[in-house]
Amino acid sequence: MSAHAFDAAEAERIVADEMAQARAFYGEDAGGAAPLLPILHAMQEAFGHIPAHAQPLIASRLNISQAEVRGVVSFYHDFRAAPAGRHVLKLCRAEACQARGCERVAAHLERAHALAPGATTADGSLTLESVYCLGDCALGPAALLDDRLIGRIDEARVDELVLEARR
Ligand code: FES
Numbered sequence: 001m002s003a004h005a006f007d008a009a010e011a012e013r014i015v016a017d018e019m020a021q022a023r024a025f026y027g028e029d030a031g032g033a034a035p036l037l038p039i040l041h042a043m044q045e046a047f048g049h050i051p052a053h054a055q056p057l058i059a060s061r062l063n064i065s066q067a068e069v070r071g072v073v074s075f076y077h078d079f080r081a082a083p084a085g086r087h088v089l090k091l092c093r094a095e096a097c098q099a100r101g102c103e104r105v106a107a108h109l110e111r112a113h114a115l116a117p118g119a120t121t122a123d124g125s126l127t128l129e130s131v132y133c134l135g136d137c138a139l140g141p142a143a144l145l146d147d148r149l150i151g152r153i154d155e156a157r158v159d160e161l162v163l164e165a166r167r
Pocket residue numbers: 092093094095096097098132133134135136137140141142
């Protein structure tokens with residue numbers, strides 16, 4: 001991902017491109033919120049998060065409310081309202097990993113490292129996210145550090161990962 005700072009002209013271009021694609025695909029039905037998800041994905045790809053300044057722009061171009069845009073951004077775990085740290089740790093919180101102790105690991109991250117889901121360490125090195133199944137249920141609790149899948153994660157292993165991310 002080539003994330004960079006918010007650029008209003010680029011945000012306008014993304015909205016216009018995605019609206020044109022939605023019109024080409026849906027024809028008359030492309031109004032309102034139809035292009036919203038593709039726009040949000042393209043914004044996150046471009047800026048690394050959904051910039052707060054982009055949300056009123058999206059709402060006005062799509063003729064929907066800002067609350068609708070905010071609601072979609074906060075509903076989908078994939079969208080970030082703030083830039084992520086240099087590394088991202090995704091901890092699986094789905095049922096099989098819960099049965100294997102992921103909630104203990106999540107509680108430890110919060111207690112020992114002040115890392116709640118969605119939070120980033122003060123030094124900007126690591127963002128924690130919750131995800132719901134990484135396809136590694138048999139080796140749960142499972143996590144992803146950036147693109148690396150890690151199974152059987154516990155408190156000691158997660159401490160090592162936090163240290164590794166801070167190096
Ligand atoms: S439930 Fe955690 S990897 Fe599937």
